[in-house]
Amino acid sequence: MSLSASLSGFPEWTPAQRIVEQQVLDRLRRTFELYGFSSLETRAVEPLDQLLRKGETSKEVYTLHRLQAAEGEEEASLGLHFDLTVPFARYVLENAGRLQFPFRRYQIQKVWRGEKPQEGRYREFLQADIDIVDRDTLPPHYEAEIPLVIGDALRSLPIPAVKIMVNNRKLCEGFYLGLGLAEPDEVLRTVDKLDKIGPDRVAEVLMNAGASDAQAKAVLALAEIRSSDASFEAAVRGLGVEHPLLDEGVAELAAVVETAREHAPGLVEATLKIARGLDYYTGTVYETELAGYERYGSICSGGRYDNLASAGKDVFPGVGISIGVSRLLGLLFAQNAISASRPVPTAVLVALWNEEERPVSNRVAAALRSRGIATEVAPVPAKLGKQIRYAERRGIPYVWFPANGDIPDQVKDIRSGEQVAADSAGWNPPAEDMAPTLQ
Numbered sequence: 001m002s003l004s005a006s007l008s009g010f011p012e013w014t015p016a017q018r019i020v021e022q023q024v025l026d027r028l029r030r031t032f033e034l035y036g037f038s039s040l041e042t043r044a045v046e047p048l049d050q051l052l053r054k055g056e057t058s059k060e061v062y063t064l065h066r067l068q069a070a071e072g073e074e075e076a077s078l079g080l081h082f083d084l085t086v087p088f089a090r091y092v093l094e095n096a097g098r099l100q101f102p103f104r105r106y107q108i109q110k111v112w113r114g115e116k117p118q119e120g121r122y123r124e125f126l127q128a129d130i131d132i133v134d135r136d137t138l139p140p141h142y143e144a145e146i147p148l149v150i151g152d153a154l155r156s157l158p159i160p161a162v163k164i165m166v167n168n169r170k171l172c173e174g175f176y177l178g179l180g181l182a183e184p185d186e187v188l189r190t191v192d193k194l195d196k197i198g199p200d201r202v203a204e205v206l207m208n209a210g211a212s213d214a215q216a217k218a219v220l221a222l223a224e225i226r227s228s229d230a231s232f233e234a235a236v237r238g239l240g241v242e243h244p245l246l247d248e249g250v251a252e253l254a255a256v257v258e259t260a261r262e263h264a265p266g267l268v269e270a271t272l273k274i275a276r277g278l279d280y281y282t283g284t285v286y287e288t289e290l291a292g293y294e295r296y297g298s299i300c301s302g303g304r305y306d307n308l309a310s311a312g313k314d315v316f317p318g319v320g321i322s323i324g325v326s327r328l329l330g331l332l333f334a335q336n337a338i339s340a341s342r343p344v345p346t347a348v349l350v351a352l353w354n355e356e357e358r359p360v361s362n363r364v365a366a367a368l369r370s371r372g373i374a375t376e377v378a379p380v381p382a383k384l385g386k387q388i389r390y391a392e393r394r395g396i397p398y399v400w401f402p403a404n405g406d407i408p409d410q411v412k413d414i415r416s417g418e419q420v421a422a423d424s425a426g427w428n429p430p431a432e433d434m435a436p437t438l439q
Contacts, residue, residue, distance in 0.1 A: 005387040006104075009117030010124045011326060016343035017333055020435050021126075023109060023340065024325065028128050032106040033155040034377055035145075037130050040105040041089040045078045050090060051128050060113045062187050084129040085280075085302075085320060089309035102134040102142070102314075106438040108325070114413040120296050120331040129302075131212050131320030133309060138317040140252050141303055143284040144259035150300055151260070151267040153323070159338060162300070165271035166256050169303070170282050171236070171249025172275065175222055178243035179215050185279065187211075191223055192275035195297070199223075223273035227259055230246070230254040241247060249283075256284055276301065282310040286321050290328070298400035299328045340436040345374045347429050348411070349391040350400045352378040360402050364409070367424035368400075373434065375400075388414055397433050 006012075013021060030041070051061050064078040081087050084107050092099065108128045117123060130149060131144045132134060147164045154162045173184040176362070181187055188206050203216040211219070225235045231251050232300075253270055260268035276285040283304030290299050302321030309316035332338040348368055349362045361377045368375040376396075378387045385403075391399050391414055400422070401410045411427060412419040428434075 009122045012329060012345075013329075013333075016340055017329070019340040019343065019345070020333075020338055020438060021325070021329055023436070023438050024329065027156045028108070028153050028325075029106070031149065031156055032128075032130055034152075035104070035130075035149045036150075037104045037106040040088070040091070040107045041109060042081075042084070042091050042107070044080055044091065044110070044191045046081050046087055048077055048079045051081065051086060053081045060115055062112050062114055064399075082112055082113045084109060084127055084322065085131070085305070085308065088129070088131055088320075089305075089318070090319075092309045093311050093314065096135070096314065098314065102132055102138070103129075104132050106130045106267065118142060119334060120327045122326055122330065124406050125324065125326035126324040128325050129320055131318050133316045133432065135314075138304075140255060141259075143252065143319050144256045146284075146302070146319055147256065147260050147268050147286060148263050150321055150323065151287075154288075154300070155264075157336075157338075158376035159328070159332060160293070162267075162288050162290055164260070164268045164286055164288045164300070165274050166268055166284060166286050167252065167270065167272050167274035168253040168256075169275075169281055170245050170247035170283060171253055171272070172222070173242040174246030174249055175236070175239075175241050176219065176240040178246055179218055181211060181219075181316070183209070187219060188275045191219065191273060194223060194273050195274070199401065214222055222346045225272040228257070228268070230258055230265065232257070232272065236272070240246060252283060274280055276303050276405075282306040282317075283320065290331070293331050296327075296331055299331075301325050339439055341432075341439055342397065342436045344395050345435060346376050346396045347373055347433055347435070348375045348398045348400050349387070349394070349396045350375060350377045350402065351384060351387050352381040352400065353404060354381045357402070364424045366404055366426070371428070373429065388412075398429060 034277055036310040045064055048063065057304060060082050061079040064080065066200045088107065092103065107131065108126065110124060112124050113126050114123060115121060147166065167282055169188065172188055176184040176187045182251060187206065190202055194202050199220050203220060206216040206219060207213065218241065221239055222236065225232050233254055236250060257270050274285055274287050285303035286301055288299035288300035300321060300323045304315040306321040309318060350365045352358060352361050365375040365377050378390065388399055395411060399414055403409050408421050409424065410419055411422040
């Protein structure tokens with residue numbers, strides 16, 4: 001097979017990076033399960049009409065074609081999912097009779113999105129989602145719980161501090177309606193581009209769409225408000241706009257911020273420029289910045305949706321958030337900001353005196369593995385110095401020397417040089433050396 005060029009936007013981690021990824025996923029799973037979320041996996045493809053029915057995503061969807069489609073088969077009727085929320089909503093509708101509500105699920109899967117690849121942004125990437133859905137109504141306290149779960153999950157990792165920025169679509173829509181703007185969804189989509197195009201361009205777009213100069217300035221003034229507690233309410237009221245939907249959004253956002261402030265001060269900030277462009281969001285929305293990596297945008301986003309999972313009279317409102325695992329790791333790997341304590345799972349290399357005694361080394365390795373100690377046997381009976389150097393290159397911390405004549409089994413920590421007599425039925429490495437750890 002000839003060497004081919006790498007595909008932009010489709011990351012392939014090294015074995016050492018995969019160790020990091022798997023340990024990150026283990027910690028996320030553990031936190032999600034501590035909060036009572038159950039694991040779920042959905043299919044990779046969805047009907048195109050479902051993928052495209054909410055939000056402006058048509059340019060991002062990869063469609064599915066067979067090289068030789070069956071006669072009469074409609075092509076491009078399926079697409080790879082670009083997030084996990086739409087497939088999850090479909091799953092809830094199809095399985096509602098078998099689920100217990102409120103239903104709490106986490107889902108860790110690959111997704112595909114046809115956007116321009118850049119640092120931390122890929123066309124194939126891993127997401128870790130949590131969602132809570134209920135039948136007919138979903139109490140707003142779940143919107144306050146979601147950032148607590150994510151805060152605990154991300155704080156369990158050796159990464160820079162995160163800040164979860166929250167807003168409420170009702171607050172924004174009510175404010176825009178109170179200003180007299182008739183198309184609040186369009187205004188939201190424009191404000192969502194604020195960090196990309198800047199306030200002057202946002203004002204220009206708004207006025208080109210019919211807003212007055214005063215209305216555009218008020219929209220930008222609302223977007224400037226930030227607060228780590230409920231004091232944002234006074235700033236909003238100070239803009240002199242009134243509307244019942246605005247009042248509802250302010251109350252819901254205040255509850256989210258205050259709940260988070262009690263659980264983890266500094267984790268959550270009311271940031272009223274956060275809009276989230278997808279149409280299906282209806283309440284609280286979230287975006288998350290990583291300290292030192294703010295220029296790369298959000299690593300974790302989501303929000304409340306009331307109508308995404310609905311069919312006729314059956315409605316299942318929900319709230320969820322998604323961690324861009326590949327995005328997060330890609331940024332950290334590029335800066336050597338996260339690694340594993342060693343690049344292989346192996347804790348012990350069993351030395352080999354000669355090929356005739358390989359069964360002896362194999363028995364030692366089997367005894368260690370039976371007690372959960374990752375072990376491999378030296379590939380060839382080279383000189384001991386070469387076998388030790390092999391362990392060093394692999395990142396294996398211990399070398400085991402089987403009994404030789406009058407000398408009993410011994411194990412050597414090749415980092416410190418300490419060597420002691422050992423019994424394969426009783427010796428254990430220190431807990432920190434049993435498996436690679438994140439650092």
